[in-house]
Amino acid sequence: MNTSNPSNTSNPSASASSNFIHNIIREDLKQGKNNNRVHTRFPPEPNGYLHIGHAKSICLNFGTALEFNGLCNLRFDDTNPSKEETEFVESIQEDIQWLGFSWDDRLYYASNYFETLYGFAVKLIEKGLAFVCDLSPEEMRQYRGTLTEAGKESPYRNRSVQENLELFQKMRAGEFANGEKVLRAKIDMSSPNLNMRDPVIYRIMHATHHRTGDQWCIYPMYDFAHPLSDAIEHITHSVCTMEFEDHRPLYDWLVDHLIEGDRPRQYEFARLDLTNTVMSKRKLRQLVEGAYVSGWDDPRMPTLSGLRRRGYTPEAIRDFCDRIGVAKANSTVDVTLLEHCLREDLNAKARRVMAVLNPLKVVLINYPEDSEEFLEAENNPEDQDAGSRLIPFSRTLYIEQEDFMEDPPKKFFRLSPGNEVRLKHAYIIKCERVVKNENGDITEIHCTYDPDTKSGGPNSAKKVKGTLHWVSAVHAADAEIRLYDYLIRDDNESLTDESEENDAENSAAKDDFLSRINPESIQVLTHCKVEPGLADAEPGSKYQFLRQGYFCADVKDHSHQKLVFNRVVGLRDSWAKMSK
Numbered sequence: 001m002n003t004s005n006p007s008n009t010s011n012p013s014a015s016a017s018s019n020f021i022h023n024i025i026r027e028d029l030k031q032g033k034n035n036n037r038v039h040t041r042f043p044p045e046p047n048g049y050l051h052i053g054h055a056k057s058i059c060l061n062f063g064t065a066l067e068f069n070g071l072c073n074l075r076f077d078d079t080n081p082s083k084e085e086t087e088f089v090e091s092i093q094e095d096i097q098w099l100g101f102s103w104d105d106r107l108y109y110a111s112n113y114f115e116t117l118y119g120f121a122v123k124l125i126e127k128g129l130a131f132v133c134d135l136s137p138e139e140m141r142q143y144r145g146t147l148t149e150a151g152k153e154s155p156y157r158n159r160s161v162q163e164n165l166e167l168f169q170k171m172r173a174g175e176f177a178n179g180e181k182v183l184r185a186k187i188d189m190s191s192p193n194l195n196m197r198d199p200v201i202y203r204i205m206h207a208t209h210h211r212t213g214d215q216w217c218i219y220p221m222y223d224f225a226h227p228l229s230d231a232i233e234h235i236t237h238s239v240c241t242m243e244f245e246d247h248r249p250l251y252d253w254l255v256d257h258l259i260e261g262d263r264p265r266q267y268e269f270a271r272l273d274l275t276n277t278v279m280s281k282r283k284l285r286q287l288v289e290g291a292y293v294s295g296w297d298d299p300r301m302p303t304l305s306g307l308r309r310r311g312y313t314p315e316a317i318r319d320f321c322d323r324i325g326v327a328k329a330n331s332t333v334d335v336t337l338l339e340h341c342l343r344e345d346l347n348a349k350a351r352r353v354m355a356v357l358n359p360l361k362v363v364l365i366n367y368p369e370d371s372e373e374f375l376e377a378e379n380n381p382e383d384q385d386a387g388s389r390l391i392p393f394s395r396t397l398y399i400e401q402e403d404f405m406e407d408p409p410k411k412f413f414r415l416s417p418g419n420e421v422r423l424k425h426a427y428i429i430k431c432e433r434v435v436k437n438e439n440g441d442i443t444e445i446h447c448t449y450d451p452d453t454k455s456g457g458p459n460s461a462k463k464v465k466g467t468l469h470w471v472s473a474v475h476a477a478d479a480e481i482r483l484y485d486y487l488i489r490d491d492n493e494s495l496t497d498e499s500e501e502n503d504a505e506n507s508a509a510k511d512d513f514l515s516r517i518n519p520e521s522i523q524v525l526t527h528c529k530v531e532p533g534l535a536d537a538e539p540g541s542k543y544q545f546l547r548q549g550y551f552c553a554d555v556k557d558h559s560h561q562k563l564v565f566n567r568v569v570g571l572r573d574s575w576a577k578m579s580k
């Protein structure tokens with residue numbers, strides 16, 4: 001197994017941050033539990049791509065192992081053959097490695113344990129703790145009772161051990177149709193916890209499994225397979241999300257009756273939820289299958305592959321997971337915190353360059369025709385080692401359309417008739433004349449430049465209020481630039497007048513995230529001009545385009561023949577503002 005990780009510049013280390021799980025582990029270590037071993041696992045179901053919520057769980061599980069010098073396994077929880085695919089198995093491994101974590105040689109599949117798990121089920125039957133049940137799903141629902149009402153025992157509950165063993169064997173041999181029988185644990189139909197009311201532990205499913213093929217037609221339920229897989233792998237701390245809290249008694253019941261020696265224990269933490277996005281794989285799948293996005297790795301998706309393609313770094317995501325911490329109370333984290341972590345990382349690393357998204361031609365009427373010069377530009381003021389580069393300057397330039405106004409309001413400090421601005425790394429220019437076509441549209445701006453105002457020149461210290469980015473027209477490279485907005489609007493932003501007319505309709509609209517899709521989440525600009533050095537940009541490389549934000553050369557569509565950049569995030573840090 002190749003676990004090397006060349007794409008990653010820094011690897012995670014044990015972090016100083018602590019959480020309640022770490023406190024539990026410290027206490028366990030003090031008491032010498034589990035022979036002082038710490039062994040966790042990350043157990044994805046291979047039925048979709050990993051998302052930023054999974055990153056929280058990955059950082060917690062792998063990070064805990066790092067913190068306590070322990071181990072963390074990767075285990076695919078592939079007990080449901082109908083929804084699982086090899087594509088997902090591969091993408092999940094790629095994403096974990098990209099995040100900077102390694103399972104070394106400990107890659108496991110719950111399906112590896114099917115035979116052992118079958119043995120555990122037989123053992124339960126032999127102990128009189130499991131029975132084959134013929135109730136239909138509908139009948140089973142009726143027998144189960146409610147939160148306030150005890151359930152009723154199945155009429156099949158008192159089958160003999162011998163009969164149960166024979167029937168379970170026949171289930172395995174394929175003698176029954178889907179749903180005809182199930183194997184249930186025999187626990188307590190009057191338990192206040194519904195999960196303890198004789199839960200189903202095996203079901204019949206005539207389906208081809210992505211790894212075991214047609215070898216099995218009965219499959220263990222998650223609640224049965226999970227604790228026992230943990231025990232098989234000698235997991236000490238089985239960390240999962242809060243929705244499994246009510247399943248913990250079943251987890252413990254199975255371990256109590258089937259496992260000797262060191263036992264795994266389950267601990268729950270709150271799942272991550274983010275504003276302006278949806279997180280569940282079911283919904284993400286709907287977005288992909290409904291072609292609302294271009295795929296699982298669409299740069300607007302909260303999947304790790306989408307974030308990676310957008311230009312997120314593993315360091316930023318790990319920093320984010322560190323900052324949000326681990327607790328038991330569910331809460332929704334503002335997506336601007338994630339963006340803040342990314343800005344901090346890219347601010348330190350990304351080279352500054354100039355790119356004009358919506359070009360407006362500027363002619364310097366006093367600059368010699370057919371002349372050019374090369375001006376020095378620093379690559380990153382935050383990084384002394386980043387050095388500088390030379391950028392071409394000439395008589396015809398492009399500036400941003402929005403940086404010019406013919407009839408500006410009072411506080412417009414950019415270019416306007418008669419006004420002066422500095423061109424970054426170059427000269428101060430003054431707007432002399434506006435040129436328009438027959439329709440009255442502005443086609444170019446005629447300016448004069450002051451040769452004494454360049455860096456090192458006699459008048460270089462001259463102050464003006466605005467500084468603009470620009471590129472030299474003849475030298476610039478063409479580029480396509482994709483700007484993104486949030487894919488999902490939050491409820492309060494999306495309620496239209498129409499839906500407010502009717503309350504029932506209103507709440508239905510709230511539940512239906514498809515109605516909250518932002519129709520303007522992508523804007524593609526195809527006539528952008530970028531400084532010539534960007535023609536060499538490698539796919540995946542990241543830059544700060546001065547005054548425009550951070551951009552990433554698209555890993556799929558960018559090439560030296562066709563430059564394509566994604567805007568990762570703008571420069572305005574609303575998180576930093578808010579938290580002041």
Ligand code: ATP
Nearest residue numbers: 043044045053054056057240241271272279280281
């Ligand atoms: P989803 O509900 O998004 O479809 P899931 O829980 O079905 O996800 P799994 O593949 O079962 O996805 O998850 C693997 C692990 O990741 C589990 O331990 C799960 O608890 C954890 N996990 C999933 N979503 C989140 C989240 N939003 N925040 C934190 N951990 C999560």
Ligand code: MG
Nearest residue numbers: 044045077222
């Ligand atoms: Mg799940």
